[in-house]
Amino acid sequence: MEISQIMTEPTPYKEAFPVGSKVYIADRAFLDEFKRTWEYHHKLRPEQLTYAGRQTTVAEVGFYHGGDPVYTLSDVPGLWLEQCLRPGLA
Amino acid sequence: MTGFTSKERDAETGLDFFETRYFSSAQGRFTSPDAPFAGQHKEDPQSWNMYAYVRNNPLRYTDPDGRDCSGGVLACINTIAGSVGQLGNTFTSDLINAPNRIIDTLISPFTNFRFGDVVPAAFTPTNSDQQEGAAAIKNTLVAAPVVAGLSQIGTVSSTVTDVTTVVHYTSDTGMAGITESGGVLRSGTYVTTPGEIPAGASSSTVEHLLEIGPGKGTNSVTFQTPSSNLVTPANGSTTSGGAVQFQLQNPTQINPAGFKPTNTPPLKPPCAPGGTCGN
Numbered sequence: 001m002e003i004s005q006i007m008t009e010p011t012p013y014k015e016a017f018p019v020g021s022k023v024y025i026a027d028r029a030f031l032d033e034f035k036r037t038w039e040y041h042h043k044l045r046p047e048q049l050t051y052a053g054r055q056t057t058v059a060e061v062g063f064y065h066g067g068d069p070v071y072t073l074s075d076v077p078g079l080w081l082e083q084c085l086r087p088g089l090a
Numbered sequence: 091m092t093g094f095t096s097k098e099r100d101a102e103t104g105l106d107f108f109e110t111r112y113f114s115s116a117q118g119r120f121t122s123p124d125a126p127f128a129g130q131h132k133e134d135p136q137s138w139n140m141y142a143y144v145r146n147n148p149l150r151y152t153d154p155d156g157r158d159c160s161g162g163v164l165a166c167i168n169t170i171a172g173s174v175g176q177l178g179n180t181f182t183s184d185l186i187n188a189p190n191r192i193i194d195t196l197i198s199p200f201t202n203f204r205f206g207d208v209v210p211a212a213f214t215p216t217n218s219d220q221q222e223g224a225a226a227i228k229n230t231l232v233a234a235p236v237v238a239g240l241s242q243i244g245t246v247s248s249t250v251t252d253v254t255t256v257v258h259y260t261s262d263t264g265m266a267g268i269t270e271s272g273g274v275l276r277s278g279t280y281v282t283t284p285g286e287i288p289a290g291a292s293s294s295t296v297e298h299l300l301e302i303g304p305g306k307g308t309n310s311v312t313f314q315t316p317s318s319n320l321v322t323p324a325n326g327s328t329t330s331g332g333a334v335q336f337q338l339q340n341p342t343q344i345n346p347a348g349f350k351p352t353n354t355p356p357l358k359p360p361c362a363p364g365g366t367c368g369n
Contacts, residue, residue: 013266013276041329043299062278062323062337067264067308070278072324079325
C-alpha cells in the first residue's frame, strides 16, 4: 500500500491519542517509507525504526507550528508524529 | 463604536483608527510602524520603538493622530532631558558603581552592610517628567542587564518577572481552532523567537525555516511569556532546520486578535494566450 493511502492529515492541535492512550508504533515497512518520504519537522531517526510494531503508552503530547501533534512515548526513545502511530489495545 | 481615547473602533478587527494608523488597545501597540522621523527623537530612545504608544506612558500623554505624543511640549522636553541626563549617568557613574551595587544586592539577605556607590551621579532629575525619562533609560541600559545577570546566578530571580518574546506559526485552520478555544495555546506548543525569522519573510520562507508543510505558516502570533514557561524540547533547542525552539510548559493565553498573516507573495498573473507569463 502506498504511504499516501495510509497517512491521514492530523487535526491541528487535536491529538488522536491523548496522554495515557495505548498505541502501536506502525510496522517497519511503514516507518521505512515514512522516513524516506517525510521532508518536514521531527524526521524519524534510525534508532526509532527498531521500535516498529511495539505497543506502548502516550506519555506527552506537544504541538508543532501548524498544530501537528508530536508524541513522546513511554519506554520508547524519540519524538513521534501521529502518522506513525496506530490505536492500541486498551 | 468608540475606542481608545474616543477614536473610532473598527467593529470587525477591534482596532482603533488613529488618523494615520491603527492601534490595538488589547496589545497597547500600533499595528504599523511610525512614519519615519514623525515622532522619533535621537535624544529619546523610548521614541525609537515605532509601534509604542506615547512612550508607553498613556496616563500622561495622548497621541491624537498616530504620529507623536502630545502631553505638552514642556513635558516631552523634560522627559528627553531626563533621558539625556541618565545617559550621562549610565556611561559615567552607573557603570563605575555597578560592581558595588551587584555585591550589595548579593549580600543584602545576610547583612545590612553596604559598600555603596564609588562616585555620585552627575545628573539628578528635578521634576517628574525628568524622573520618568531617566527611569526609562536606566531600566533599559542598567537595570535590565544587571537583573538578567543576577537572575542567571539565581539570586534575585524570585523578585523579577523575566519574560521572553516568542512567536508561534500556524495555518488558517489552526488559527481558527486556537481562536475558538478562547486563545489558549496548549501546553507543549512549540514556539520560536521572532529573531529567527527574517523581517518580511514570506510564508514559504517561514515554512522552509520551520520545516512545516505548505500553508502551515500563513499566520503567526507573537507574545510574551515568563521565561520559566519555556522548556527545551526533547529533540533539542534547535530544529533540524536550525531554528531556535522552545515548548510552552503550561497552557498559555494569547490574544487571538494578535494573529497576523505572514507575508504572502502575490499570485502570478495568468499567462495570456500567445503572450508571456508574469513572474
